[in-house]
Structures are given as structure tokens and as C-alpha cells.
Amino acid sequence: MISIKGLSKLYKTKHQDVKAVDNVSLDIKKGEIYGVIGYSGAGKSTFIRLINRLEEPSNGEVLINDTNITGLSVGKLRKERQKIGMIFQHFNLLWSRTVYDNIAFPLEIAGVPSRERRDTVLELIELVGLKGREQAYPSQLSGGQKQRVGIARALANDPDVLLCDEATSALDPETTDDILDLLVSINEKLNLTIIMITHEMHVIQKICHRVAVMDQGKVVEHGDVLDVFVKPQSKTAKRFVQQLSPLEHKQDTLHRFITKDENSEVVKLHFIGNDAKRALITDVIKRFDIEVNILQGSISPTQEGAYGTLYVELKGAANTIQETTQYIRTSGVEVEVIRDVT
CATH class of the missing domain: 3.30.70.260 (ACT domain)
Structure with missing residues (x-):
């Protein structure tokens, strides 16, 4: 489904070159929820933005359904991005638009006819649990409701992949669990491949099938979530596991x-x-x-x-x-x- 080969991102400054992502290679299966975890500065947010070329890679390839995303022209990339949904930490909603209009926005850009657009938006509003809030503005919504709008908008073009960049870190624990439950439900109903970027081991524990641990731009460990939890090999993974199992290493x-x-x-x-x-x-x-x-x-x-x-x-x-x-x-x-x- 997704094959990432030797992906790197180098930032050049006056005083030094910084490798935010350093030769990352991963394979992600269709329909799985794949977690990428790391502490602040590990390179995980840059990594996810390289997948849909919101950041241009310095080296490497990203293949989605055998299409080389890194080799596409600007015009073809714009079309291919319609199959790659993305949700963000701070929602990135259009504050002057209602819930309905926020979700409809990517469909308008894609040129979807108004009747078809309406049916899709109403279906998505029900899917994410916002029925009755269609005409509300973002300022009238809770954090969890805003993220539900963000999820619905990301699903508007029926994507194959959903990228989640710290999608729950701005939410309280109870709301976080609600959003994670929603993502699991969407994954199961739509057979949607989800990549979760997070610094919270609870997120990995609750919904992910496999996980990659990043540190200083590199993937220092990856595998099935259970394997990493039970037998963490890297120092970074051990620190994360200790967050959930305080008995470990004490x-x-x-x-x-x-x-x-x-x-x-x-x-x-x-x-x-x-x-x-x-x-x-x-x-x-x-x-x-x-x-x-x-x-x-x-x-x-x-x-x-x-x-x-x-x-x-x-x-x-x-x-x-x-x-x-x-x-x-x-x-x-x-x-x-x-x-x-x-």
C-alpha cells in the first residue's frame, strides 16, 4: 500500500545542516493503523508532511498504490493529494464557514456537483457524530467537535490514506479517547489506511497495529505494537513504554x-x-x-x-x-x- 524508501529531509542554515528526517524506510499495509511516535524534535511531523509533499524530500521515495508521489509534477500531485486526507493538531478549520461548509470545501475545489456534494457532506456529518450541528461555526464548537469536522473534511474526497499529525494532543483525555474510537470505527468501516503521528504512547496502545519509533530523524525501532511494548529494544521505546507501565525499569x-x-x-x-x-x-x-x-x-x-x-x-x-x-x-x-x- 505505502512504501517509503530512504526518505530524508535536510534543512540548510548558515551555521549547520540539520537532517530532520534521516534515511527512513517503512512499509505500511493497506487498512492498518500505523503509529509513528517520538519526542519533540524527533522529526515525526516533518516525516508525515513528506508523505504528501507538503514538505519536499531531499532524498528518497514515497510510493502509494505503486504511484511514486515524490516523482509527480505539481499538477498530478494536486490530483493525487485528493486521495490523501490529513488532519492536524489545531484543526485548521475555516472560521468564517459553518461545519457544513468546512466539510464541503474540498469537494468544491474538486468540482463535485452541488447535489452530490450535499449528499456526501450530510453522510460525513452523520459518520463523525455531528448531526444537528451543520450550521454551527467553529467558534461554537468544543475541541473534540472541531476535530470531528477536521476528520470529516479529510474524508470528503474518499481518500485511501488518512494522515494524522498529533490529532489528539490538543484535547483532554476523555475527548482524546472519543476521537480515537472514531478513528478506529472509520478504519474498520472504510478499510482506510491511517498513519498516526504522536508523542503519546496511549494513542499507540489504544488504536495502532504497528508502530515506528523515531529519534533524531531516524527510525530506531519498528514492529507490531505488542512486540514493542513487551520487548522494547531502543532507549527511546523503553522510555515510552515506561509512561504506560511505571513498574517497568523501576x-x-x-x-x-x-x-x-x-x-x-x-x-x-x-x-x-x-x-x-x-x-x-x-x-x-x-x-x-x-x-x-x-x-x-x-x-x-x-x-x-x-x-x-x-x-x-x-x-x-x-x-x-x-x-x-x-x-x-x-x-x-x-x-x-x-x-x-x-
Whole structure:
């Protein structure tokens, strides 16, 4: 669907050259919600603007449905952009136009006849949950309603791709969840490919199928959301995961729960998908002559299933502890022995 090859953007200044995007290559499947996350200055907003050439790339290619966007003339690019919708952090609405007229605007530019335009606009207003607000102006809308107008306007030309540049960062948490639910619904109903740019791991967790982590213009890690959450490889990804799982990488907090005992072992268990719902601890206690002390844990949902982390102390004979951890591993649960806690 989307193939990005060696994409780079170099800004030249008097004193230095700055690579905002540095040799990024990604493949995005049709119909998936793909997240791109990074801290401020990572290059993610420049990256998304390169996809539809709101910024001109210094190097590389962007292919959408086998069309090389980076090689199009201005006239052909204008036509191709009609199939690439975009929503922004600060809505970018026309303040002198009503909800209806804001959504109709791209259809007017495309030369769509008035009757067809009306049918499309009313359909989109209902899709994004703004029925009854057709004649309201942006100043009369809440932040969430403004973003719903932005989404409807981006969908007006029936795009294949929807680019979302920090689309929820100006919204409160409850409204953010509402907008994310709407995007998931649109993705499922229209089989629309969505690229989400964000600095919020909650957004990635809630709706994305796969994710790329950016730092200093480079993609430092990418893969399925569950894989990145459970086994973050880069320093940047680990910091983001810690935002949602404060237990991660804070093993010093376990000290207060643990009694130093030669006959005990502290382990971290990773549960993924259906394993997160299993009564594994009960099963272990029944099977082995071992004492299990639950120290702390958490479980989180993602678009691809739930994942959980559980820290436990196993107390018993050394060989029994070894048999227990082996049994847990064969049950499909990842086990990590925490040697440096005690």
C-alpha cells in the first residue's frame, strides 16, 4: 500500500545542516493503523508532511498504490493529494464557514456537483457524530467537535490514506479517547489506511497495529505494537513504554516488598494476548510445592490484544523454583529472573 524508501529531509542554515528526517524506510499495509511516535524534535511531523509533499524530500521515495508521489509534477500531485486526507493538531478549520461548509470545501475545489456534494457532506456529518450541528461555526464548537469536522473534511474526497499529525494532543483525555474510537470505527468501516503521528504512547496502545519509533530523524525501532511494548529494544521505546507501565525499569521499588531469602527468586512474567487472562498463579501453586508472593503487576489492552507484566517472588527449594519457572515458560509466558533486586 505505502512504501517509503530512504526518505530524508535536510534543512540548510548558515551555521549547520540539520537532517530532520534521516534515511527512513517503512512499509505500511493497506487498512492498518500505523503509529509513528517520538519526542519533540524527533522529526515525526516533518516525516508525515513528506508523505504528501507538503514538505519536499531531499532524498528518497514515497510510493502509494505503486504511484511514486515524490516523482509527480505539481499538477498530478494536486490530483493525487485528493486521495490523501490529513488532519492536524489545531484543526485548521475555516472560521468564517459553518461545519457544513468546512466539510464541503474540498469537494468544491474538486468540482463535485452541488447535489452530490450535499449528499456526501450530510453522510460525513452523520459518520463523525455531528448531526444537528451543520450550521454551527467553529467558534461554537468544543475541541473534540472541531476535530470531528477536521476528520470529516479529510474524508470528503474518499481518500485511501488518512494522515494524522498529533490529532489528539490538543484535547483532554476523555475527548482524546472519543476521537480515537472514531478513528478506529472509520478504519474498520472504510478499510482506510491511517498513519498516526504522536508523542503519546496511549494513542499507540489504544488504536495502532504497528508502530515506528523515531529519534533524531531516524527510525530506531519498528514492529507490531505488542512486540514493542513487551520487548522494547531502543532507549527511546523503553522510555515510552515506561509512561504506560511505571513498574517497568523501576525495580528498586521492589525492595520494600522482598525479604532476603536464599530460598527465593524474584521473576518478571510477561503475559500476551489470551495468556493475560489465564489463572497461571493458581495453576502453579497446585502443581508445585512452592510459595508465590505477588509483588506488583499491571495489564494493558492494545489493538492486537492485552499484555501484562507481573512481578512475583517464588519461595521454595532451588530445584522446585527451577522446575516452576520452566513450567511457566512452556505455558507460553515469558519469564525473566530479576537477579539485581535482592
